[in-house]
Amino acid sequence: MVDTVVFIVAAAICLTGALGVILARNPVHSALMLVMTLFGIAVQFVAQEAHFLAAVQVIVYAGAIVVLFLFVIMLLGVDRAQNLELSVLPIQKWAAIVFAAGSLTILALLVVVVKEPVTGAEAMGGSATGEENVRLLARSLFSDYVYAFELTSLLLVIAVIGAVVLARKPKNLSDIVVEEGSEA
Amino acid sequence: MVELVWLIPALPLLGFVLLLLVGHRIGEPRAGWIATIAAGASFLATFVVFIGLLGRDGHSGGRSYELILFDWLPAGSLKVEAGFLVDPLSITMALFVTGVGALIHLYSIGYMHGDPKYSKFFLYLNLFLFSMLMLVFGNNLVVTFLGWEGVGACSYFLISFWHQRESAATAGKKAFVTNRVGDWGFMIATFAIWSALGTVTYTEISNSPAMSAATGTAVSLLLFVAAAGKSAQLPLYVWLPDAMEGPTPVSAMVHAATMVTSGVYLLVRMNNVLTEDALLVIAVVGGATALFAALCAVAQHDIKKVLAYSTVSQLGYMFLAIGSGAYVAAIFHVITHAFFKALLFLGSGSVIHGMHDEQDMRKMGALRAAMPITAGTFIVGWLAIAGVPPFAGFWSKDEILLAAWEQKNIGPLLWFVGLVTALLTAYYMSRQVILVFFGQQKWEEEVHPHESPWTMTTPLCVLAGAAMVGGAINLPLVKDWLVLEHFLEPIFHHPHHFSSGTTTKIVLAVISVAAGLIGISIAILSWLTRRISTERLEPEFLENAMYVDATYARIVGGTGTSSFQKTADFDSAVVDGSVNGLGRLIMKLGRLIQPTQSGYMRNYATGVAVGALAIVAVLAWGLFL
Amino acid sequence: MEITTGWYLVLGAMLFVIGGTGLLIRRNPLVMLMCVELMLNGVNLSFVAFARQLDDIGGQTVVFFVLVVAAAEVVVGLGLVVAILRRQPGTTADDLSALKG
Numbered sequence: 001m002v003d004t005v006v007f008i009v010a011a012a013i014c015l016t017g018a019l020g021v022i023l024a025r026n027p028v029h030s031a032l033m034l035v036m037t038l039f040g041i042a043v044q045f046v047a048q049e050a051h052f053l054a055a056v057q058v059i060v061y062a063g064a065i066v067v068l069f070l071f072v073i074m075l076l077g078v079d080r081a082q083n084l085e086l087s088v089l090p091i092q093k094w095a096a097i098v099f100a101a102g103s104l105t106i107l108a109l110l111v112v113v114v115k116e117p118v119t120g121a122e123a124m125g126g127s128a129t130g131e132e133n134v135r136l137l138a139r140s141l142f143s144d145y146v147y148a149f150e151l152t153s154l155l156l157v158i159a160v161i162g163a164v165v166l167a168r169k170p171k172n173l174s175d176i177v178v179e180e181g182s183e184a
Numbered sequence: 185m186v187e188l189v190w191l192i193p194a195l196p197l198l199g200f201v202l203l204l205l206v207g208h209r210i211g212e213p214r215a216g217w218i219a220t221i222a223a224g225a226s227f228l229a230t231f232v233v234f235i236g237l238l239g240r241d242g243h244s245g246g247r248s249y250e251l252i253l254f255d256w257l258p259a260g261s262l263k264v265e266a267g268f269l270v271d272p273l274s275i276t277m278a279l280f281v282t283g284v285g286a287l288i289h290l291y292s293i294g295y296m297h298g299d300p301k302y303s304k305f306f307l308y309l310n311l312f313l314f315s316m317l318m319l320v321f322g323n324n325l326v327v328t329f330l331g332w333e334g335v336g337a338c339s340y341f342l343i344s345f346w347h348q349r350e351s352a353a354t355a356g357k358k359a360f361v362t363n364r365v366g367d368w369g370f371m372i373a374t375f376a377i378w379s380a381l382g383t384v385t386y387t388e389i390s391n392s393p394a395m396s397a398a399t400g401t402a403v404s405l406l407l408f409v410a411a412a413g414k415s416a417q418l419p420l421y422v423w424l425p426d427a428m429e430g431p432t433p434v435s436a437m438v439h440a441a442t443m444v445t446s447g448v449y450l451l452v453r454m455n456n457v458l459t460e461d462a463l464l465v466i467a468v469v470g471g472a473t474a475l476f477a478a479l480c481a482v483a484q485h486d487i488k489k490v491l492a493y494s495t496v497s498q499l500g501y502m503f504l505a506i507g508s509g510a511y512v513a514a515i516f517h518v519i520t521h522a523f524f525k526a527l528l529f530l531g532s533g534s535v536i537h538g539m540h541d542e543q544d545m546r547k548m549g550a551l552r553a554a555m556p557i558t559a560g561t562f563i564v565g566w567l568a569i570a571g572v573p574p575f576a577g578f579w580s581k582d583e584i585l586l587a588a589w590e591q592k593n594i595g596p597l598l599w600f601v602g603l604v605t606a607l608l609t610a611y612y613m614s615r616q617v618i619l620v621f622f623g624q625q626k627w628e629e630e631v632h633p634h635e636s637p638w639t640m641t642t643p644l645c646v647l648a649g650a651a652m653v654g655g656a657i658n659l660p661l662v663k664d665w666l667v668l669e670h671f672l673e674p675i676f677h678h679p680h681h682f683s684s685g686t687t688t689k690i691v692l693a694v695i696s697v698a699a700g701l702i703g704i705s706i707a708i709l710s711w712l713t714r715r716i717s718t719e720r721l722e723p724e725f726l727e728n729a730m731y732v733d734a735t736y737a738r739i740v741g742g743t744g745t746s747s748f749q750k751t752a753d754f755d756s757a758v759v760d761g762s763v764n765g766l767g768r769l770i771m772k773l774g775r776l777i778q779p780t781q782s783g784y785m786r787n788y789a790t791g792v793a794v795g796a797l798a799i800v801a802v803l804a805w806g807l808f809l
Numbered sequence: 810m811e812i813t814t815g816w817y818l819v820l821g822a823m824l825f826v827i828g829g830t831g832l833l834i835r836r837n838p839l840v841m842l843m844c845v846e847l848m849l850n851g852v853n854l855s856f857v858a859f860a861r862q863l864d865d866i867g868g869q870t871v872v873f874f875v876l877v878v879a880a881a882e883v884v885v886g887l888g889l890v891v892a893i894l895r896r897q898p899g900t901t902a903d904d905l906s907a908l909k910g
Contacts, residue, residue: 007812011820018824021843022831030840034847037824041850044817048861050869053876057853060876065846065883072887073839076894095790096833100826102797107822110804111815133869140866141873152877159881166888783909785902786833793829 006047013040031069038062051133185236186249188229189268192278193317195226199310207303216293219306223289223313227282234275247271247674248387250323257326262378269323269386273675276515276668277320277449280522284441285313287643291530292433294639295537305345309437312338316442320449324385325374328450332370332414335443336363342438343430355426362423366413366447373406377457390456390677397459404462407454408469408503411447415499418473422733424496428488432533435488440495440525445518448502452511456677464593467507471588471601474500476730478608482615483726486543487532490616494569495525497605501584504602508595509680510587512669516658517580519668523654524568524577527647531562534640535620538633545616550625554633557641559621561648566617568651570610571700576654578700581606582693583660589692590683599692603699610703618711660689817858824851836901838890842883849879 013036020033038061045054141149199222207215240247248271257264289309296305315338319331337360344356378384380395380403394400411417416424427439438444451458451466458466474497481493498521505514536543538555552559568577585606588598627633635641658668673679682689780791828847835841853872860868894900 003812007816014820014824015827018827018847021840021847022827022835027837027839030843034843037847037850041854044820044854045857047812048817048857050857050860050872053853053857053869053872056873056876060880061846061850065880068883068887069839069843072891076891076898092786092790092833095794096830099790099793099797099833100830102794102801103826103829104823106797106801106804107826108819111818111822136866137869137873140870144867145870145874148874152874152881155881156877159884163884163888166885167891781909783906785905786836790833793833 003047006043010040010043010047013037014044027073028070031066031073034069035062035066038066049133052137185232186240186270187251188236189233189249189251189270189321190253191229192226192233192282193314193321195222195229196310196313196317198222200307200314203303203307203310207307210303212297212302213293215303215306216289216296219310220286220289220293222310223282223286226313226317227279227286230275230278230282233270234279237270237272237275250387252323261382262384264324264326264384266327267323267385268321270321271675272671272673273449273452273515274320276519276672277445278317280519281316281320281442282313284522284526284647285309285316285437287646288433288437288441288526288530291436291533291640291643292431294637295433295533296431301345305342305431308338308341308345309433312342312438312443316446319446323387325370325377326384328453329367329370329374332410332446332450333367335438335446336360336367336414339363339427339434339438339443342434343427345430345434349429351426352429355423355429359423359427362420363413365420366410369406369409369413370450373403373410376403376406386453389454390675392456395457397461400457400459401462404454404458405465407450407457408462408466411451411503412469413447414450415444415447415503416473416496417447417469417500417503418476419732421473421477421496422736425489425492428486428492432488432529432536435492436526436529436533439492440529441522444495444499445502445522448499448506448514448518451503451506452515452675455511455675458506463507463509464591465507467504467588467591467598468594470500470503470505470507471598471605472500473497474504474605475601475608476500478605478612480726480730481612482608484612485545487535487545487548487616487620488529488543490545490612491525491528491532494528494609494613497609498525498569501581501602501605504598505584505587508584508587508591508598510583510682511676511680512658512672513580513583513587515672516668517584519657520568520576520580520651520654523647523650524565524575527561527565527644527651528569530640530644530647531558531565534558534636534644535562535633537636537640539627539631540633542627542631545619547626548620549623549627550621551633552621555635557635557644561641561644562621563617564648564651566613569613570704571606571696573697574652574655576651578697579655579658579660582696583658585696586682586684586689586692587680589688603696606696607699607703610700611707614704614707615711618707622712814858814862818855821851821854821858824848824854836903838893838900838902839887841902842886842890846879846883849875 017033017035017037017040021030021037024030024033038057042054042057042062045051045057199219202218203210203215207218210218237247237249240249248269250267250269252265252267254266255263256266289306292305292309296302299305312335315331315334317331319328319335322328322331340356340360343359344353347353347356374384376399377389380399381389381392383389383392395403409420413420424439424444428435430438477493477497477500481490481497484490484493498517502514502517502521505511505517534555535548535551535558538551538558539548542548564575568575571578571581573579585599585602588602589595591598656667658666660666669679684692780787825848828844828851831844831847832841835844853875856868856872856875860866860872893905897904
């Protein structure tokens with residue numbers, strides 16, 4: 001009983017937030033709606049006993065990434081409301097409708113028609129129950145997936161370097177290919 | 185001593201290189217002497233090798249010596265060496281090639297006196313001699329082909345030696361192009377022989393089993409095409425009369441004694457491969473050519489053109505002999521023809537020289553007083569070619585007529601054609617002698633015809649001697665006197681034997697002598713004593729060589745050129761068009777697809793999304809069914 | 810009523826579809842990046858659902874990695890957006906059509 005209620009409430013939050021992201025005119029509103037979705041997802045994680053992930057989701061996603069978004073929005077001053085006018089390219093409207101309808105249909109059908117959504121293959125990463133979630137996750141991360149772990153840490157370093165290079169101001173004026181009046 | 189065979193072509197090659205480097209500076213007459221010494225030394229070397237070959241035993245196969253210099257074209261199972269084959273056939277050819285060649289070199293010293301390109305002439309002559317010797321001594325088809333092409337090229341150089349004259353340049357081109365048709369036959373035949381027998385070396389070909397009848401006949405006919413090109417048979421003879429544009433020594437050497445006999449040599453060398461059917465074709469074409477050319481010679485006015493058609497006719501005799509299976513007779517006639525035809529050409533050159541470059545016989549006459557040596561030797565040559573015994577031509581021509589008579593399928597017909605040709609030969613040669621040396625003087629006194637210098641008359645005398653006694657190498661009456669036939673025996677796997685009895689032989693010989701005498705009489709009666717009217721004896725039809733050249737020109741120039749043009753158009757329109765059109769089509773397709781590259785990121789995202797959706801739909805289809 | 814895996818899958822699917830549609834119809838680059846985050850979250854939910862059903866911790870490990878990579882991607886993406894928008898404020902995704910063929 002409790003599970004059902006929790007699920008429905010969390011799902012409602014997720015979906016409202018999602019729709020808000022894509023429909024809000026002001027990008028700041030979109031970011032805030034995104035936070036709402038992320039919280040809903042975190043609740044779903046907890047309901048599925050992925051406690052560590054729920055915590056990480058809130059801290060990293062909602063706490064860092066969305067904050068980063070807001071920083072950029074404020075920095076660039078795009079927080080002013082924009083004309084939504086869904087699309088200048090007319091084909092996009094139709095493409096979006098096709099995509100939305102088609103995907104929903106297929107995915108819903110898949111879920112409903114296929115009774116057993118799993119193939120029955122062997123579990124790769126060890127049991128998800130038994131011990132504490134953190135311990136299990138840590139063991140899996142540092143034994144089975146240690147290479148991926150190291151690579152992603154390398155990826156983070158590269159991403160930081162890349163962001164620094166991208167975002168700094170150009171040294172020479174000749175680097176700028178820009179029209180008169182626009183200032184870098 | 186047989187190992188010295190490499191010297192024989194090397195000496196003229198050395199002469200060529202020397203003259204190429206310093207000939208211009210040496211000037212005349214030293215350049216001429218260098219070339220003549222090279223040719224003479226080559227003849228001496230040939231003689232030495234000949235003695236060495238004689239020292240070997242002919243019956244146990246000892247008279248076949250191969251000197252391999254190096255592996256020329258090693259390619260898989262194809263083995264082509266740069267090698268020389270010394271055997272009776274090649275040494276026979278080499279002897280008269282170098283002998284007559286050396287004499288003609290000597291003659292040219294006097295004949296080409298005063299020509300601005302004196303040393304170049306001798307350079308070409310030496311190169312020609314080298315190529316001819318490579319042709320004769322090659323131990324496989326490819327080395328022979330090297331010489332074959334070489335003599336063709338030198339013939340072209342020498343015909344158009346006075347290239348400022350448009351007719352000479354054209355004649356050279358005509359010779360080269362017509363020869364090329366023959367070369368095509370040679371090449372295809374070589375390929376076919378290699379694919380059928382797996383070898384191109386002569387010794388191996390002679391010992392190979394026979395090919396299938398169809399392949400053998402095809403190969404034989406292709407070889408005959410090659411021979412027809414080089415030895416001026418129907419229909420590829422058209423270059424030889426025009427080749428008279430070259431200096432007379434060239435006509436004597438290249439177009440009488442040596443190059444034109446290379447076709448005969450090729451067929452005799454490949455005698456193991458020739459099939460019965462092909463031989464019949466060869467005999468028929470040879471006979472037809474002999475008769476045709478003799479008819480044309482009857483009405484010519486130029487002193488050299490008569491001799492040119494005469495050469496074509498005599499070559500026809502040689503192929504008639506080959507077609508009848510009498511290879512030895514063909515080679516015998518090659519030798520005697522070399523003697524008397526070179527003699528006749530050199531004699532005519534002497535006349536031309538003495539008459540200050542006049543070549544029309546209608547402007548000559550009664551020259552025997554002014555040029556006694558030339559006249560005397562010319563008369564010897566005339567008697568030889570007319571087949572008057574005991575001169576050399578009688579013996580070889582008679583042997584050919586006998587072989588023709590004995591040919592299995594149409595022997596008597598071939599013999600009759602040969603007989604008529606002999607009559608015509610005697611007639612037109614007599615006509616020539618009378619017009620030039622006898623009869624009334626038709627030239628002005630200012631011309632002052634004079635005898636030629638010793639460098640020109642000496643070769644004439646030597647050749648006259650050879651024409652007188654040359655028949656001795658193969659006299660038919662006593663078996664032991666058939667020296668040439670015994671000498672050449674190892675070459676043939678199936679030697680030819682004459683099957684007629686002595687009576688038949690004698691009767692046929694008498695008939696042919698009678699024909700010759702009749703021809704001579706008709707000529708004397710018409711041209712000397714004017715008993716027979718000469719008006720209808722030189723019809724225009726024959727004078728223009730039955731309009732063959734004009735017909736060729738019309739065919740090639742008319743339909744030929746239009747078909748060539750159509751092929752060229754086809755190439756540019758269809759072939760190029762399809763290739764370019766393909767390019768244009770691709771560009772058009774590209775332009776059709778261009779709108780998808782709109783540059784808008786969202787469009788690309790759409791493509792990804794809808795595409796992924798489609799793939800999932802396809803994959804999930806199976807689950808829904 | 811029991812909440813089976815299917816329910817979570819449907820929710821994840823809907824999040825994914827909503828994110829994809831937003832990506833296709835919005836022009837503001839920042840909002841487009843947010844829609845990408847939505848799609849990633851939908852996928853994460855599916856992974857965790859399967860991890861629970863199959864009793865496999867690997868599903869959760871994958872989500873961990875997705876989180877890390879999403880963070881890196883957002884960093885770089887925002888760096889790009891900053892670099893572009895600094896030059897020309899008010900640029901939309903449609904204006905960045907220099908790759909037009």
